Amino acid sequence: MAHHHHSENIHEVDHEPLPTKVYVGVLVGLAFLTFVTVWVAQFDFGILNVPIALAVATMKASLVILYFMNLKYDKGFNAVAFLAGFIFLVVFALPTLWDRETRDALDPDRNVIVHHTRPGYPPQVTGEKPAEPKAEEKAAEPVAAD
Amino acid sequence: MSQQVAVADKIVRHRVGHHWPNAELEFSGAKLGFWIFLCTEILMFGGLFVAYTYFRSLYPETFHEAHKTLSIPLGTLNTGVLILSSFTVVMAIRSAMVNQRKAMLGYLYATLFLAGAFMFVKLAFEWPHKFHMGTLPAAFYTYDGLSHVPKPHIFYGLYFVMTGLHGIHVLIGMGLITWLIIQGHKGVFYKGYFTPLEIVGLYWHFVDLVWIYLFPLFYLAG
Known part of the structure; x- marks a missing residue:
């Protein structure tokens, strides 16, 4: 008060x-x-x-x-202590979602594509230079069945 | 070892701990400690909210379809119950601060009742319905109404873990409020000393805060 x-x-x-x-x-x-x-x-x-x-x-x-x-x-310091939790949460959440959004991106250093065939599972590194996907494969983006 | 001196009006007058110079520092020190604890609570629930966001981004159609199986009326009812219980907690603290012990106890009993009502809706209506339908986490999932979307069991895994952890917090809160009621009957809380009321109040509002986000994310936003 x-x-x-x-x-x-x-x-x-x-x-x-x-x-x-x-x-x-x-x-x-x-x-x-x-x-x-x-x-x-x-x-x-x-x-x-x-x-x-x-x-x-x-x-x-x-x-x-x-x-x-x-x-x-x-007291202002109580607000700092509490709001710090939200800042830590942003530090946790943003890079995690950044990773999620770029899973299919090319890794330019190794010239490989890092992608997932089963979302949420550890990524597979093919080691191959990615081939351009065929048109029909692009259209039929998987609904990731088991 | 009495640090407290009973007086005629049944109020037990507070004596500060020997390690504190005065009541003001004792009060604000206790509160700072609890705000830091609440910071760690944000991080514990935060990990689960990040998991929710991650899986939702992987399977948006699953979350959209599965959220329709939750009951919006029951979720709304429980939201109202928790909001009202946050109000009764602040009124209990306020009553202690103006030396109205009967009102304080009344508000604490009301809070305990509302917390019990919340758990009753969860445990007597919502969860049994899901056990019956088989909308359950992981290998326990047996429902066949969502076969057109991938991995619906993940939605229910998140639902049960997140609302379950929240429910455990509600049960702990009920224990704490019961303790406040017992102490309140002894006359421990009054204008000069209400630190435990204030601390449990902060805890209870945090439980309300978590539900304020759980409710739209699981029940409403498809």
Whole structure:
């Protein structure tokens, strides 16, 4: 809480709570955003479906973090400690997905193609210079059956 | 070894630990420690969210088809239940901060009830339905309604591991809230001391946060 009254009593804290109406407001906001995300899910926005759902979820998460967890009025270092987790998560997620997206790319140093025939399994290095795939092979991109 | 002195109004007045100079530092030190713990919790759940993203990018059509087998009404109900329980937790803390012990206990009981309701929906409705249908992880998968998409068992593997780990957190939270209720009845929490309420509150809001992301990713976004 922002207001700390320092008394001679070292054994007890003296913090002023937020008014109840703030918490009620956040509750109403969370309920409304839940309604929005469920309502909007019935429409198909193609590749935007997930970004829209995550945007609403992040709005809800911000309300919870700032007001219910009180991070808005808390010591700044607590925010640093918590938000560092999200930065570490980005460091983990981005290179992993970068790898995922470039699995089929040519490795120019070794002049080989690093690809997967079974997605998610260890990559195979053919050692061969990749041949241009035939037109029908391109068309019939596998749905990776077992 | 009593660090606490009972007074007439049944409030047990707090005495700071001998290793703290005053209550303010004791309070903020405990909170910093817990925020760092929550950072590690982000990383634990984060690994699973990265796995979700990875497999979703490999099999988008599987995730699209399989997510239709989850019940949006039940998922929405549980979302509402958890959001309401986050509200009752902050109100319990607030009640302690204004010395309203009965209200604090009422809100804690309400939180415990809502947490139990969440697990009841999961364990009595959602999971048994999946066991019945065979929409299960790995080799336990026996459902034949998704044979037109590759590897649907991976979706259910992620579903059970992620909502399962979340459910374990809910059960641990119920244990912690029960402990708060017991301590609350003893008169431990009041305006001058409510650190355990504050810490368990942070934990409970984090459990809510995880569900805020699990719900759209599994139930809604196809």
